[in-house]
Amino acid sequence: MEHHLVLRVVARTLIPLIMLFALYVQFHGDYGPGGGFQAGVIFAVAFILYGLIYGVDKLRDVVHPGLIRSLAAFGVLLYVGVGIASIIGGGEFLNYNALATDPVAGQHIGIILIELAVGITVASTMIILFYAFARP
Numbered sequence: 001m002e003h004h005l006v007l008r009v010v011a012r013t014l015i016p017l018i019m020l021f022a023l024y025v026q027f028h029g030d031y032g033p034g035g036g037f038q039a040g041v042i043f044a045v046a047f048i049l050y051g052l053i054y055g056v057d058k059l060r061d062v063v064h065p066g067l068i069r070s071l072a073a074f075g076v077l078l079y080v081g082v083g084i085a086s087i088i089g090g091g092e093f094l095n096y097n098a099l100a101t102d103p104v105a106g107q108h109i110g111i112i113l114i115e116l117a118v119g120i121t122v123a124s125t126m127i128i129l130f131y132a133f134a135r136p
Helices: 002-028 036-054 056-062 065-088 103-133
Strands: none
Touching: 002 036, 002 103, 036 056, 036 103, 065 103
């Protein structure tokens, strides 16, 4: 177990930094380069690195595959929910202007929710793919 001590120490140091960077990319996406897709991949990389270094069984203890499937479904439902809320608000599907009385605020709310939905879905899908290919 301890024969990969250097890898374990480096991973233990890098994983929180990778997650922090993913959050930065997620919430900075409406102001500059980045967004949900990129943040989702980066966030999934933290978990995949954990699985590669500590083992897939330990990763499954940390993040249960059922939770990941639920998060993937939640991300899709959030995306569709924002589109339906736009229709209910009097606009077209994913017309963020209809999400608030002020069109600028509606755009901001819509972009944040859509990017969050994409990030959750992409991260979950990447981890699901890792679980699928990492089976013994």
